[in-house]
Amino acid sequence: MSENKFVVAQDGDIEDGEAIKIDRAITGADDDIAVFFDNGEYFALNDTCSHATASLSEGWIENGEVECPMHSGRFCLASGEVLSMPASENMRTHRVVLENGDVILYPGVPAGVKA
Amino acid sequence: MNVSSVLIAGGGMAGFQTASSLRELGYAGDITIVDASTAPPYDRPPLSKDYLLGSSTIEHLAFAKPEWYVEKNIALVLGSAITALDPDSGTVTLANGRDLCADVVVLALGGAARKLPLDTGTASNIHTLRTVEDANALHAAISVGTRLLIVGAGLIGAETASSAATLGATVTLVDPFEPPLVPVVGLDMARYLHAHHAGSGIRTIQGSLTQLIADDSGDYVAAVLESGERLDIDQILVGIGITPNTQLAVAAGLEVDNGVIVDSNHRTSHPRVFSTGDMARTRTADGELARRNEHWESARLSGTATARGILGLEPDHADSHWFWSDRAGIHLEVAGDMSAAAESVFRGSTQDDSFVLFRVNGSTLVAAASINDSMAVRAARRIIAAGTAVTAADLANPAVNLKKLTRGIAS
Ligand SMILES: Cc1cc2nc3c(=O)[nH]c(=O)nc-3n(C[C@H](O)[C@H](O)[C@H](O)COP(=O)(O)OP(=O)(O)OC[C@H]3O[C@@H](n4cnc5c(N)ncnc54)[C@H](O)[C@@H]3O)c2cc1C
Numbered sequence: 001m002s003e004n005k006f007v008v009a010q011d012g013d014i015e016d017g018e019a020i021k022i023d024r025a026i027t028g029a030d031d032d033i034a035v036f037f038d039n040g041e042y043f044a045l046n047d048t049c050s051h052a053t054a055s056l057s058e059g060w061i062e063n064g065e066v067e068c069p070m071h072s073g074r075f076c077l078a079s080g081e082v083l084s085m086p087a088s089e090n091m092r093t094h095r096v097v098l099e100n101g102d103v104i105l106y107p108g109v110p111a112g113v114k115a
Numbered sequence: 116m117n118v119s120s121v122l123i124a125g126g127g128m129a130g131f132q133t134a135s136s137l138r139e140l141g142y143a144g145d146i147t148i149v150d151a152s153t154a155p156p157y158d159r160p161p162l163s164k165d166y167l168l169g170s171s172t173i174e175h176l177a178f179a180k181p182e183w184y185v186e187k188n189i190a191l192v193l194g195s196a197i198t199a200l201d202p203d204s205g206t207v208t209l210a211n212g213r214d215l216c217a218d219v220v221v222l223a224l225g226g227a228a229r230k231l232p233l234d235t236g237t238a239s240n241i242h243t244l245r246t247v248e249d250a251n252a253l254h255a256a257i258s259v260g261t262r263l264l265i266v267g268a269g270l271i272g273a274e275t276a277s278s279a280a281t282l283g284a285t286v287t288l289v290d291p292f293e294p295p296l297v298p299v300v301g302l303d304m305a306r307y308l309h310a311h312h313a314g315s316g317i318r319t320i321q322g323s324l325t326q327l328i329a330d331d332s333g334d335y336v337a338a339v340l341e342s343g344e345r346l347d348i349d350q351i352l353v354g355i356g357i358t359p360n361t362q363l364a365v366a367a368g369l370e371v372d373n374g375v376i377v378d379s380n381h382r383t384s385h386p387r388v389f390s391t392g393d394m395a396r397t398r399t400a401d402g403e404l405a406r407r408n409e410h411w412e413s414a415r416l417s418g419t420a421t422a423r424g425i426l427g428l429e430p431d432h433a434d435s436h437w438f439w440s441d442r443a444g445i446h447l448e449v450a451g452d453m454s455a456a457a458e459s460v461f462r463g464s465t466q467d468d469s470f471v472l473f474r475v476n477g478s479t480l481v482a483a484a485s486i487n488d489s490m491a492v493r494a495a496r497r498i499i500a501a502g503t504a505v506t507a508a509d510l511a512n513p514a515v516n517l518k519k520l521t522r523g524i525a526s
Contacts, residue, residue, distance in 0.1 A: 088178060
């Protein structure tokens with residue numbers, strides 16, 4: 001598989017409980033990707049909420065979850081699993097790792113899978 | 116009581132959430148959801164927004180996919196209304212003659228849209244909006260140039276006005292109050308929201324209808340206002356609130372007072388029967404009857420609380436009241452009671468595309484409403500629930516991170 005990875009930030013750029021949005025034009029993925037930093041860990045999910053058009057990178061990030069800014073559907077950051085109405089579909093995860101201070105995103109590679 | 120079967124009457128937000136929470140809490144007995152609708156449980160808020168605009172589908176409104184019910188072992192009995200309840204035996208009777216029986220019955224029947232008292236005829240062009248069928252009928256009745264009169268400028272009336280205007284209708288919105296919605300969003304936000312309609316080409320009139328004029332077919336062609344003004348119309352939507360569906364409860368002898376009375380565990384006056392969502396009204400520990408909520412999040416939380424009550428678990432901690440509303444370019448969120456006595460503190464201004472209005476009492480945040488800044492209200496909701504002390508200066512200062520305030524850190 002061809003190496004498809006991007007340095008999207010430096011460690012420390014994204015504050016705790018914040019996220020950044022990586023445009024699909026950069027990654028070539030089918031959606032923008034939200035990269036979250038929560039409690040010392042990085043996570044990445046497709047950015048567009050599975051319920052209505054809203055950007056999860058603008059959501060409320062806390063305790064390993066993100067709450068959508070529109071209608072407060074909640075998702076698990078690690079697994080993308082939907083945790084609360086009104087959303088009913090899981091979000092796709094992407095692998096993100098920290099290496100030598102670089103936050104590296106592997107678009108299309110599910111979290112937990114080695115690239 | 117040892118519960119091994121639960122029958123949930125009504126598969127709206129509250130009934131669905133009761134079922135879902137029962138499983139999450141580990142309940143392994145039978146669960147049956149009965150609903151008069153033929154559509155599997157679905158979400159109502161989009162009915163006045165995306166769905167009415169034609170940009171969503173009934174499949175997308177579904178709370179869960181068909182597989183989910185199989186996986187969770189939840190039975191759906193759809194398409195037949197419940198016509199009677201016998202609390203002692205836990206039996207409900209359906210319109211198709213079938214009887215269903217369970218250890219516990221949950222009444223989650225929501226409310227019915229109030230009818231206009233003037234509407235005594237057989238007109239086919241007068242609508243209410245509560246179900247997907249209502250939304251389909253309204254959508255089909257609106258096209259470019261349709262003269263739509265909306266009676267009642269509450270949340271649903273206002274949202275529908277906005278959606279209908281987007282569809283090209285010529286919308287007139289009539290409400291006796293100027294501005295409407297003060298009890299729900301407070302005076303300052305009510306003024307802002309009401310003024311916004313003009314920008315969408317919606318005409319607002321303060322007043323009420325005194326007469327509806329029908330043509331030979333029985334359809335309404337005009338409405339007369341108390342001012343004497345006559346409005347020629349093609350369609351009418353009536354959005355003057357709901358009445359809780361308490362008929363079954365009344366007939367079954369349960370205690371009812373503008374809602375089925377429940378305790379903090381959502382148990383009604385009969386030990387076998389619980390009630391939840393828009394139709395239930397809580398009697399607090401000190402004996403007072405709380406205001407009945409008619410919002411999505413309160414229905415969801417009340418579903419979870421009902422599941423806990425059925426299983427004999429203590430009620431969860433209470434989150435502060437929260438809801439949203441969407442209309443042309445505006446996403447409104449509200450946490451807490453905006454009409455409670457307090458002072459208004461603005462972050463940003465009503466001239467901006469987004470701003471927040473806080474209601475503060477000393478160092479206590481009582482409520483908050485935002486336009487296009489939902490994270491501010493999410494922060495406010497947590498601050499209100501935790502009782503975190505705030506200052507008006509911090510709240511008003513856009514440089515102060517509200518999320519940090521929830522953790523008691525001002526930066
Ligand atoms: C158009 C619209 C827009 C809304 N927008 C918002 C919003 O933006 N924000 C917000 O916070 N809230 C909104 N709400 C309110 C929110 O949807 C309700 O508070 C919520 O649906 C209440 O849930 P419930 O389960 O108590 O009742 P309901 O959702 O009304 O469900 C009751 C169910 O019971 C069934 N039923 C009734 N009688 C019988 C019977 N005899 N036998 C069998 N089944 C029966 C009905 O078919 C229905 O499915 C909106 C509501 C509507 C209608």
